[in-house]
Amino acid sequence: MPIAVARSLLPPHTLIGMTCNTREHVVQAVKDGADYVGIGPVWATQTKKVLNPVVGVRGLGELLEPLDGTDVKAVAIAGIKSTNALQCLHGAISTTGHRLDGLAVVSDIVASTEPYAAAKRLSTIIHAFKSNKIHTFSGAAGPYNQEYIKDRVGRLLSTIRKHGPLVQQITNNVVTTQSANATLALGASPIMANAPEEMADLGKAIGGLLINFGTIQSLDGMLIAGHNANINRKPVVFDPVGVGASTFRRTSANTLLNTWQATVIKGNAGELAALANSAEVQARGVDSVGKGFSDPAAFVRNLARKERCIVVLTGVVDWVSDGTTVVRLANGHPMLGDITGSGCMAGSSIAIFCAAESTDTANRRAPDAAEDGMLVRGDMLIATVGGILAVTLASEYAAGRADVKGPGTFLPALIDELGRLTAEKIMQAKVEVL
Numbered sequence: 001m002p003i004a005v006a007r008s009l010l011p012p013h014t015l016i017g018m019t020c021n022t023r024e025h026v027v028q029a030v031k032d033g034a035d036y037v038g039i040g041p042v043w044a045t046q047t048k049k050v051l052n053p054v055v056g057v058r059g060l061g062e063l064l065e066p067l068d069g070t071d072v073k074a075v076a077i078a079g080i081k082s083t084n085a086l087q088c089l090h091g092a093i094s095t096t097g098h099r100l101d102g103l104a105v106v107s108d109i110v111a112s113t114e115p116y117a118a119a120k121r122l123s124t125i126i127h128a129f130k131s132n133k134i135h136t137f138s139g140a141a142g143p144y145n146q147e148y149i150k151d152r153v154g155r156l157l158s159t160i161r162k163h164g165p166l167v168q169q170i171t172n173n174v175v176t177t178q179s180a181n182a183t184l185a186l187g188a189s190p191i192m193a194n195a196p197e198e199m200a201d202l203g204k205a206i207g208g209l210l211i212n213f214g215t216i217q218s219l220d221g222m223l224i225a226g227h228n229a230n231i232n233r234k235p236v237v238f239d240p241v242g243v244g245a246s247t248f249r250r251t252s253a254n255t256l257l258n259t260w261q262a263t264v265i266k267g268n269a270g271e272l273a274a275l276a277n278s279a280e281v282q283a284r285g286v287d288s289v290g291k292g293f294s295d296p297a298a299f300v301r302n303l304a305r306k307e308r309c310i311v312v313l314t315g316v317v318d319w320v321s322d323g324t325t326v327v328r329l330a331n332g333h334p335m336l337g338d339i340t341g342s343g344c345m346a347g348s349s350i351a352i353f354c355a356a357e358s359t360d361t362a363n364r365r366a367p368d369a370a371e372d373g374m375l376v377r378g379d380m381l382i383a384t385v386g387g388i389l390a391v392t393l394a395s396e397y398a399a400g401r402a403d404v405k406g407p408g409t410f411l412p413a414l415i416d417e418l419g420r421l422t423a424e425k426i427m428q429a430k431v432e433v434l
């Protein structure tokens with residue numbers, strides 16, 4: 001029924017909402033004078049036979065954009081529960097910064113044996129999210145400067161060595177041992193686990209999760225692991241190795257990113273171009289080909305806004321962004337390009353720093369602290385920079401050693417130098433805040 005007809009039949013001041021599945025629907029709803037829009041379906045649900053295609057959390061932001069500058073409210077609908085509400089609220093923010101006003105929920109409340117408690121849980125999350133000003137994975141400390149970043153990274157290194165965070169890594173069978181050894185060298189504990197059956201237990205125990213799909217052995221394991229990490233507010237680092245190489249990899253990346261919210265996405269230029277559907281950079285298998293992006297800073301900033309996470313573009317120079325700040329890192333040695341798995345090692349290192357930062361921040365909270373609406377706690381921009389600095393600085397020290405004669409001796413030296421990294425060495429890094 002058109003909104004004008006509904007208004008003519010209903011008492012004055014009745015709030016009228018319109019269900020919207022496309023951007024065009026939202027534009028029409030604004031034009032027709034709707035008070036609010038219900039956008040979705042976010043996920044498939046048993047409550048109603050869904051007729052419209054699933055929008056997904058990643059599709060919500062685009063539907064919110066036509067509401068910019070209007071006072072039309074928006075709620076997301078379908079498949080939303082207290083366990084995925086925060087993921088939905090976080091992931092739905094548009095590139096223009098427009099966020100949801102609320103969530104429409106049926107089964108999580110009416111099918112609950114304690115509907116009051118179920119509704120209360122949801123409203124607490126929504127109110128906390130809306131009253132929190134930070135909706136990125138970076139901290140409140142900005143604007144950043146290089147001294148602050150390096151100092152924080154040095155402290156994080158001590159935290160890793162002191163607490164040895166447990167970091168789950170679903171990674172490829174080319175680098176599994178190498179990445180586990182790099183993790184130990186940095187002072188953290190690796191658990192390389194793929195089986196879907198164990199993800200619920202691990203999601204509670206770990207400090208952070210790496211999902212590297214260099215050789216996809218269990219897509220289900222990756223889907224369930226990321227979902228459990230989101231539920232338990234643990235950081236998820238996604239390394240879409242060779243994502244442009246096959247249709248299977250492209251669709252798998254989409255399925256994963258539509259199922260859970262990544263905290264960090266890391267890739268070389270070819271991988272991130274494929275992920276962003278950009279033809280600017282080509283890839284060959286797992287490697288990037290050519291000169292890279294003409295404006296890497298703008299590229300990472302835009303992708304971070306779109307994917308609602310920290311984005312890292314690796315290469316001779318590394319670029320990190322949370323969607324606002326861009327950090328340029330010019331460290332590392334060309335020998336990193338002569339061994340396989342240096343990018344994978346950087347992904348593991350980022351997951352370690354993220355795990356340490358989020359665990360440390362969570363541990364500082366009082367046990368009875370109020371809900372804060374944060375999907376991951378701590379400054380993941382700093383942690384991501386830390387992960388990259390560890391590998392690149394260690395590579396410089398390793399390459400300079402007299403016992404390193406080529407890639408075969410470089411790899412063990414690199415692992416040794418990860419173990420010998422200090423806060424003083426980090427202070428020498430080339431870090432530029434744009």
Ligand SMILES: Nc1ncnc2c1ncn2[C@@H]1O[C@H](COP(=O)(O)OP(=O)(O)O)[C@@H](O)[C@H]1O
Binds near residue numbers: 316
């Ligand atoms: N020529 C180089 N000079 C300095 N650092 C490099 C060079 N090549 C790669 N690196 C570093 O190695 C790490 C892995 O990057 P990259 O080679 O782009 O990943 P991948 O192995 O996934 O292609 C990054 O931290 C990057 O800074």
Ligand SMILES: Cc1ncsc1CCOP(=O)(O)O
Binds near residue numbers: 175215340342343
């Ligand atoms: C060669 C190869 N094939 C599948 S995963 C992998 C390792 C990729 O390593 P990296 O991207 O870190 O260089």
